[in-house]
């Protein structure tokens with residue numbers, strides 16, 4: 001065979017800053033970042049802001065515009081600030097991606113210009129997809145404003161929007177130019193958004209760091225009481241674990257079929273769709289983790305004491321471990337509304353053979369390539385009973401009525 005072999009290596013570096021008051025004039029992070037990285041100054045910039053952030057921080061757009069004026073040697077605002085809906089609606093289809101493309105075009109941004117996106121994980125995903133596909137990639141600075149976006153999604157290398165009834169069907173691997181985690185956005189989050197991002201920290205702890213898991217157990221009451229200092233620790237530690245995995249896990253662009261950071265996510269992604277996004281991503285991740293940990297326990301891999309600690313922590317953060325949609329069409333695994341169908345959809349999205357993580361203990365995951373559907377259905381039943389027990393205020397004695405592990 002006549003063939004030329006080639007290997008292409010590209011190194012990506014991006015900083016993740018932790019700060020407060022990113023748009024106060026005295027805050028150096030944004031303008032020094034841009035001034036230090038641009039061939040032409042001032043650099044053209046547009047901003048895309050989540051309308052939920054605008055509602056909760058009424059001065060955010062004016063503050064950003066004032067910041068650009070105060071640092072006009074570095075930053076030139078090249079178009080009006082674009083305020084888009086926050087939440088999953090912004091990434092359902094291409095409508096808002098089109099708006100960002102249009103704004104990039106109208107502002108005549110070049111590949112060394114900046115799109116600054118301020119918002120939750122959904123808005124960052126949609127704006128990121130637009131920035132990555134205009135001119136094959138305009139620089140993207142992410143300013144995440146939810147716990148989930150700060151401790152997980154914004155520090156990663158992916159973007160995406162939903163299409164054809166599938167989560168993140170369109171999307172690219174595109175490392176950001178920089179990430180700025182500004183803790184002063186978090187206090188205005190609704191309780192559910194404050195808590196739901198903690199599920200991604202629990203996930204990272206379960207697969208990477210048993211010590212962090214123990215800290216989360218100790219912190220759970222203060223997290224629920226909305227202690228900002230403790231949440232900063234959660235965000236920092238979780239973001240660091242995610243970043244370390246991307247940098248050193250050996251497969252940053254997920255070319256293989258294994259995706260450890262998606263522990264618990266096969267059911268989570270399916271549940272987001274089955275509930276028509278009534279549940280947030282982080283809320284479905286809490287359920288997905290509970291499910292795969294229960295499956296690990298019922299399969300005889302995970303000791304009961306570890307399983308109890310995990311379920312206690314998820315419930316202790318105030319997250320559910322069950323949703324009614326989990327129990328639908330379980331006798332028809334190929335039914336599009338059966339959560340079990342999510343296994344095949346997950347396999348298709350990753351490519352190759354089905355690869356899921358399960359747990360041997362907290363901090364010690366391993367891969368499986370097959371799922372025993374009967375055990376999965378029993379796991380779902382265990383979660384239903386646990387959720388019911390919590391809703392009547394007690395789990396005492398429940399364990400005696402639960403099915404026992406197989407081996």
Ligand SMILES: NC(=O)c1ccc[n+]([C@@H]2O[C@H](COP(=O)([O-])OP(=O)(O)OC[C@H]3O[C@@H](n4cnc5c(N)ncnc54)[C@H](O)[C@@H]3O)[C@@H](O)[C@H]2O)c1
Pocket residue numbers: 050051052053056085086087088091119120121122123125145146147148149152153154156157158159160185186188189190193196197280281282
């Ligand atoms: N790209 C990735 O690697 C990756 C990883 C994990 C999750 N995600 C995606 O992230 C999305 C979930 O993100 P999320 O949990 O941040 O939720 P979200 O983006 O849906 O935001 C939730 C709500 O919070 C509002 N909001 C945002 N910041 C606020 C603030 N500071 N104060 C008050 N309200 C605020 C938003 O307007 C929205 O109504 C999902 O679409 C998920 O698929 C992507």
Ligand SMILES: [Zn+2]
Pocket residue numbers: 152200265281285
């Ligand atoms: Zn996730």
